[in-house]
Amino acid sequence: MKKVAFWVILILLLIAGTTQVLAQSLPNKVIIMVWxxxxxxxxxxxxxxxxxxxxxxxxxxxxxxxTVEYPWMCYIGGKW
Structure with a gap:
């Protein structure tokens, strides 16, 4: 039982360390996502x-x- 607890704690510590490393590797800039x-x-x-x-x-x-601009262009009746 002690071995299982040891491995669980070790895995959790490794995961926590990995997330910190990945967070530091993000670029230092503003990221804008639009959808x-x-x-x-x-x-x-x-x-x-x-x-x-x-x-x-x-x-x-x-x-x-x-400011958002959407140019509406569509093909109707053979013309734009």
Whole structure:
């Protein structure tokens, strides 16, 4: 029973050490991820835009404005 407890503790310590090493290897920059709720939209259809911002650097940032432009172009009746 003592051997099992020893191995469980050892494995947990190794996992904890590995996560710390991986966290330190992240780049020191701001990572911005943007995605929508659907892959395709019809012209004029509403949708949701999700924005995730992760600051991994030592500096603080303040977001004042986010501007999103979607040029709606579609092929209707043989024309763009």
């Amino acid at each position: 929508t709720d659907k892959q395709f939209y019809q012209s004029g259809e509403e949708g949701k835009l999700y924005i995730s911002i992760f600051n991994n650097g030592p500096d603080n940032y303040f977001i004042e404005n986010i």
